[in-house]
Amino acid sequence: MLEKSLIFKYLYRSxxxxxxxxxxxxxxSTYFGTLTFFMPYLKVWESPSRHFAPQHNHAFNIDALLDEVLEKHHFLGDKPVEITLPSFRDPLLKISSEAQNSLYINPVTNEVLKVAKEENLISTFFNELHTGIVIPLVGMPLMGMMSVGILFLTFGGFWLYLQKRSHRTSSKASWRATWLSWHKITGLAIIPYALVFALTGAFLGLMLSSSQPFAWSMTHGTVSNMRTLVAPILFAQPKYKGGETTKQMLPFSTLQALAQEHYPQLSITNATLYHYGKEGAKVRFRGYDKENVAQSGRVNRPSITLDASSGAVVEHKTLDKTHGISRTLSTFYFLHFVPDETLGLRVVLALFGAILAISLASGYLLWAEKKLHQQGFLADLTNRVSIAILIGIIPSSALVPFLHWVLAYELFDKEIWIRGTFYAFWSFWLFYTVFERSIVMIISRMLKSAAWLLLLCVLFHGLKSGFFFWQSFHQKAWILFYMDLALILSSMVLFYMAKWVEKKELFYRYERKGVFDGY
Amino acid sequence: MVIKFWFIFLLSTQLFAHKIEGLNLIITPIESDTISIEGKMKGSGKKLEGNKIALISMIDKRILEEAFLEGGKPLQLKIPQESYWVYLYVGDQDVVEEGPAPKEGFKKIVTSQKERAFRTMGTLCLGFITLFLTISGYRIYGYKRRKKAVSLRF
Incomplete structure (x- = not known):
């Protein structure tokens, strides 16, 4: 058994x-994950086809339209047709099928839209940066490993806090003490948040990507894809036989009302049409259970199936009838993705995310403080590289929405341009941190450029889409208005921070020593 | 340190789009200036069915031809007279390939832009990283020289 002080020392070092x-x-991952909490709203903001004021509760009526649209766009056939109802995630109604490109309908005007794939460019890119999938092959497991590391840091940090040893904090007023208290306070505040998100994140990053050997060994070397093994059991798709003769269907709204009547707790989000227009056609309504949102996430939707011509209930699959593992999985996913929750919870979680980012940064500063008084160039160089990564990420990510609105939609390789510019801009800051002598200058220029880019992206959003924020206010398109407002506010905060950095004594300390002596 | 550069380098190599994992769009030119188009799943070799295929002009982005994949047969289309892309639509996404030229060549040509964005931005990325490495190397060199000079003086 190690001596207690030795355990402390080891744990402290590790x-x-x-x-x-x-x-x-x-x-x-934290930075982009925090932004990803607002993904549904970002999606609306980034695509001009979603720039309208939705009706109350996203009401719609496609009764008159449905038959014609399905016929005209080659949807009728053996493959089921999936209808995603308008919601806060996407105010457009979406019709898709396995073998067809999706179709979007504006629920207010009932107009069939042609929507380019590029429109979800920002949110997809940020999400990919969050999961680490942008790094080929190793990205996701790597992020999973980072999450495991964070779990260790959370537990270890809490243990270290409990020991309450006042080690080597000679003067109370030193910066080291300041960073330590910041690191302690923020670290303690985010323990539950970090545990939930790092644990689920580690599961998502590591388990899903490393499930192949398990699948392979369990099937004695025949199948290596876990999904093909579990999907037929967990996500069993019902199979319905359709007849040949055509038959008159009930209107969609009637079917929906009937489904709601038979299953009042169901908040319908999707509908699937089987053999629509033929004899024996079925419609399956899926959604989340209002009384148990966590267990009825997107991997485990309870459903009710109706006969499309008579309206009789064919199958009534309540939450109790779903697979236990699916329910667990759904809860697990719920904790990481909060799929059906709206703004309130998302803002709270994003605040926690910001605190986690501060905790990580203050942890770095704590280490940097120790190195500051040592000889050599290494400390200075790591400080500069860290600034390029930790703060340089802000202007680089602000560039993405800016370019999204500046570049033409018709540009076929727009996505590559934007992603490329993001990386190029980030590496530009990496270069700039060693090129420019003054650290304060570097930080304030980074913040200022980010602030300008955000302001400009609000401007170009207005110019390109015709929805300036006063117009969206006037038309009651609240999501657009609040997104613009949030961007302007964060731009103001960045301007203020840039000014604050220039005044602050603290940041000049990092310039005194190191590589740039006598420059 | 090295690890960090390595990460950024890795990040900068990930710049592709218009490709869907596990999906192949196969275009083969056959006789009399026609092409046959097939969509295939990489893993299972299953052929796509019912998806929309569009030939889109590189010159003015107009749709030259639209057709649907049917019954597991390869789709045969005439090669247009100008440079074009072949789009395959799957759900919300698309796969894009540059289409092959007819025998006598296109009447209207634009230069291939397939890798343009990737190349430009990749070069820019690597350029900045090289600049970063040279400058920090230069700084460290200067720092060491100054230190030597200081220690010699005493």
Missing amino acids: HTIIGLLVLFLFYM
Whole structure:
């Protein structure tokens, strides 16, 4: 058994080392993950086809339209047709099928839209940066490993806090003490948040990508894809036989009302049409259970199936009838994705995410403080590179929505341009941190450029889509209005921070020593 | 340190789009200036059915031809007289390939833009990273020299 003080020492050291290893990638994941909480709203904001004021509760009526649309766009056939009802996630109604490109209908005007794939460019890109999938092959497992590291840091940090040893904090007023208290306070505040999100994140990053050997060994070397093994059991798709003769269907709204009547707790989000227009056609309504949102997430939707011509109930699958593992999985996913929750919870979680980012950054500063008084160039160089990564991420990510609105929609490789510019801009900041001598200058220029880019992207959004924020206010398109407002506000905050950095004594300290002496 | 550069380098190599994992769009030119188009799943080799295929002009982005994949047979289309892309639509996404030229060549040509964005931005990325490496190397060199000079003086 190790002596207690020795355990403390080991844990303290490993907390530092693992923290430094995990910090940069997890910071990236935290930063983009926090932005991803607002993904549904970002999606609306980034696509002009969703720029309208939706009706109350996203009401719609496609009764007159449905038959014609399905016929005209080659949807009728053996493959089931999936209808995603308008919601806060996407105010458009979507019709899709396995073998067809999706169709979008504006629920207010009942107009069939042609929507380019590029329109979800920002949110997809941010999400991919969050999961680490942008790094080929190793990206997702790597992020999973980072999450495991964060779990260790959370537990270890809490244990270290409990020991309450006042170690080597000689003067209370030193910066080290300041960073330590910041790191402690923020770290304690986000323990439950970090545990839930790092645990689920580790599961998503590591388990899903490394399930192949398990599948392979369980099937004695025949199948290596876990999904093909579990999907038929967990996500069993019902198979219905359709007749040949055509038959008159009940209107869609009637069917929906009937489904709602038979299953009042169901909040319908999707409908699937089987053999629509033929004899024996079925419609399956899926959604989440209002009394148990967590267990009825997108992987485990309870459903009710109706006969499309008579309206009789064919199958009534309540939440109790779903597979236990699906329910667990759904709860698990719910904790990470909060799929059906709206703004309130998302804002709270995003605040926690910001605190986590501060905690990570103050952890770095704590280490940097120690290195500041050492000889050599290494400390200065790591400080500069860290600034390029931790703060340089802000202007680089602000560039993405800006370019999204500036570049033409018709550009066929728009996505590559934007992603490429993001990386190029980020590496530009990496170069700039060693090129420019003054650290304060570097930070304030980064913040200022981010602030300008955000302001400009609000401007170009207005110019390109015709929805300036006063117009969206006037037309009561609240999501657009609040998105613009949030961008302007964050731009103001960044301007203020840039000014604040220039005044602050603290940041000049990092310029005194190191590589740039006598420059 | 090295690890960090390595990460950024890795990040910068990921710049592709218009490709869907596990999906192949196969275009083969056959006789008399026609092409046959097939969509295939990489893993299972299953052929796509019912998906929309569009030939789109590179010059003015107009749709030259639209057709649907049917019954597992390869779709045969005439090669248009100008440079074009072949789009395959799957759900919300699309797969894009540059279409092959007819025998006598296109009447109207635009230069291939397939890798343009990737190449430009990749070069820019690597350029900045090289600049970063050279400048920090230069700084460290200067720092070491100054230190030597200081220690010699005493």
